[in-house]
Amino acid sequence: xxxxxxxxxxxxxxxxxxxxxxxxxxxxxxxxxxxxxxxxxxxxxxxxxxxxxxxxxxxxxxxxxxxxxxxxxxxxxxxxxxxxxxxxxxxxxxxxxxxxxxxxxxxxxxxxxxxxxxxxxxxxxxxxxxxxxxxxxxxxxxxxxxxxxxxxxxxxxxxxxxxxxxxxxxxxxxxxxxxxxxxxxxxxxxxxxxxxxxxxxxxxxxxxxxxxxxxxxxxxxxxxxxxxxxxxxxxxxxxxxxxxxxxxxxxxxxxxxxxxxxxxxxxxxxxxxxxxxxxxxxxxxxxxxxxxxxxxxxxxxxxxxxxxxxxxxxxxxxxxxxxxxxxxxxxxxxxxxxxxxxxxxxxxxxxxxxxxxxxxxxxxxxxxxxxxxxxxxxxxxxxxxxxxxxxxxxxxxxxx
Numbered sequence: 044x045x046x047x048x049x050x051x052x053x054x055x056x057x058x059x060x061x062x063x064x065x066x067x068x069x070x071x072x073x074x075x076x077x078x079x080x081x082x083x084x085x086x087x088x089x090x091x092x093x094x095x096x097x098x099x100x101x102x103x104x105x106x107x108x109x110x111x112x113x114x115x116x117x118x119x120x121x122x123x124x125x126x127x128x129x130x131x132x133x134x135x136x137x138x139x140x141x142x143x144x145x146x147x148x149x150x151x152x153x154x155x156x157x158x159x160x161x162x163x164x165x166x167x168x169x170x171x172x173x174x175x176x177x178x179x180x181x182x183x184x185x186x187x188x189x190x191x192x193x194x195x196x197x198x199x200x201x202x203x204x205x206x207x208x209x210x211x212x213x214x215x216x217x218x219x220x221x222x223x224x225x226x227x228x229x230x231x232x233x234x235x236x237x238x239x240x241x242x243x244x245x246x247x248x249x250x251x252x253x254x255x256x257x258x259x260x261x262x263x264x265x266x267x268x269x270x271x272x273x274x275x276x277x278x279x280x281x282x283x284x285x286x287x288x289x290x291x292x293x294x295x296x297x298x299x300x301x302x303x304x305x306x307x308x309x310x311x312x313x314x315x316x317x318x319x320x321x322x323x324x325x326x327x328x329x330x331x332x333x334x335x336x337x338x339x340x341x342x343x344x345x346x347x348x349x350x351x352x353x354x355x356x357x358x359x360x361x362x363x364x365x366x367x368x369x370x371x372x373x374x375x376x377x378x379x380x381x382x383x384x385x386x387x388x389x390x391x392x393x394x395x396x397x398x399x400x401x402x403x404x405x406x407x408x409x410x411x412x413x414x415x416x417x418x419x420x421x422x423x424x425x426x427x428x429x430x431x432x433x434x435x436x437x438x439x440x441x442x443x
Contacts, residue, residue: 054177056177057177057178057186059235059236060173060174060177060235060236060237061174061177061178061186061189061190063228063231063232063235063236064166064170064171064173064174064190064193064236065189065190065192065193065196066193066224066228066231067127067131067166067170067193067225067228067229067231067232068166068167068170068190068193068194068197069193069194069196069197069200069224070131070197070221070224070225070227070228071131071134071163071164071166071167071197071221071225071228072193072194072196072197072198072201073197073198073200073201073204073205073220073221073224074103074134074138074159074160074163074201074218074221074222074225075103075104075107075160075163075164076194076197076198076201077197077198077200077201077202077205077218077221078099078100078102078103078156079100080201080202080205080206080209081205081206081209081214081215081217082096082100083206084206084209084210084213084214084217085099085214088213088214089146089149098153099152099153099156101400102153102154102156102157102160103156103157103159103160103163104160104396104400105157105160106156106157106158106159106160106161106162106164107160107161107163107164107167107396108393108396108397109161110161110162110164110165111164111167111168111389111390111392111393111396112168112386112389112390112393113389114126114130114164114165114167114168114169114385114389115168115169115172115384115385115386115387115388115389115390116385116386116389117165117169117385118165118168118169118172118385119172119382119383119384119385119386122238123169123170123172123173123176123236123238123239123385124173124232124233124236124237124238126165126169127165127166127169127170127173127228127229127232127236128229128230128232128233129165129229130162130163130164130165130166130169131162131163131165131166131225131226131228131229131232132225132226132229133162134158134159134160134161134162134163134165134225135163135222135223135225135226135229136222137155137158137159137162138159138163138218138219138221138222138225139219139222140155141155141156141159141215141218142215142216142217142218142219142222143216143219146213146215152215163225166228167388167389167392168385168386168388168389168392169385170190171187171190171372171376171384171388172376172384172385172388173236173238173239174186174187174190175187175373175376175377175384175443176238176239176240176241176381176443177239180377180441181319182319183315183319183373183377184314184315184316184317184318184319184324184369184370184373185312185315185316185319186315187315187369187370187372187373187376188311188312188313188314188315188316188369189311189312189315189369190369190372191311191365191368191369191372192308192311192312195304195305195307195308196308199301199304200224201221204217204220205217205218205220208220241381251380251382251383253383254378254379254380254383254387258378258437258439259378259434259437259438260375260378260379260387262432262433262434262437263325263371263374263375263378263391263433263434264375264390264391264394265394265429265432266328266332266371266429266432266433266434267328267367267368267371267375267391267394267395267429268394268395268397268398269332269398269425269426269428269429269432270328270331270332270335270364270367270371270425270426270429271395271398271399271402272398272402272406272422272425272426273335273336273338273339273360273363273364273422273423273425273426274335274364274365274368274399275398275399275402275403275406276339276364276402276406276418276419276422277338277357277360277361277364278300278361278364279402279403279406279407280403280406280407280410280415281296281299281300281303281357281361282296282297282300284353284357284415285299285300285354285357288346288350288415289350289353289354299358300361303357303358303361303362304361306361306362307361307362307364307365307366308365309362310362310363310365310366311365311366311368311369312369313366314327314331314366314367314369314370315369315370315373318370318373323435323438324370324371324373324374324377324438325370325374325433325434325435325437325438326435326438327367327370328367328370328371328374328433329429329430329433329435331363331366331367331370332367332426332427332429332430332433333426333427333430334363335360335363335364335367335423335426335429336423336426336427336430338356338359338360338363338364339356339360339419339420339422339423339426340419340420340423341353341355341356342356342357342360342415342419343415343416343417343419343420343423344416346414346415346416346419347416353415371391372388372391374438375387375388375391376388377441377442377443378438378439378441380441380442380443381442381443402422406418406422409421
């Protein structure tokens, strides 16, 4: 590590950069994951079926999945600030066009939603790369844990704002809020979040070789994708289970899940601090995988014989099942190295988003046929597999 880089990672400005990164990610998440909050208004306003409205909901995520790796490669080549500022500002324009433009052409709106998702996805890989560069190795776990709170924060913003605005102004007009947030984030990035320094390449030095040769990066991708299953099993089905099976009031169930989301965000930070203290990302990640499997099996048992145990398992699982997120991202970026971290984080995000799209559908089908106990017991196979695939022995000191 050069003197310049060492001074950079000791600068207090790193915390401002992290705050801007969290705000930027949360702003993009408020759009990409905010459309489901507008489903009732979309159906009432345009007379859409559930299948038809699902196309609108899926469009931003589809755009995101198609461009994550490309944006990561651009961050590796051109730097994080340019990539994030360009993507968020252009994405803001696409969102603004949806919010303020005509809505009679449904196909055109879907295309614009997909385009906005594709453009705003620049922040997914680039912001993680920027945070990694600004923080020393001994603080990266905490920093990336804080960054990973951006998604629940963004979803929370969307849940608080979009349904009310959608009801009073129209569902698409409500998207002016995430559009404005993304534009503000782009300005903050362009003015206050410079790229961290990079090691200069010596004249004639060949480009860095792919880190996927000779490293267990693919196993980290696989393990973290498997750990998406318990996260979404708990996040997607908790409210429904508490209301339908435990006969809670909807408001009480919603408050329970909301509180657990906040505690879960703190758990991500705590896991990052843990990994910084022990000098390993993979050892805590494997232990959390074992914990997630235990929680799902405890829920299955509770559903069969002890309802209080099922509720307790949901509460603990809301923390344990998300705590590994920042660990995997940090490990991927560190193992990939500064020249490949953007692309590697893009691949990481793509795999997790693919599983997050498939897991609720598959689990919903299983639960609908066999019940919650069987569904969650089968879901426990995913974190159990992650215990085996997490490459603890293959972990090595980061090169940057």
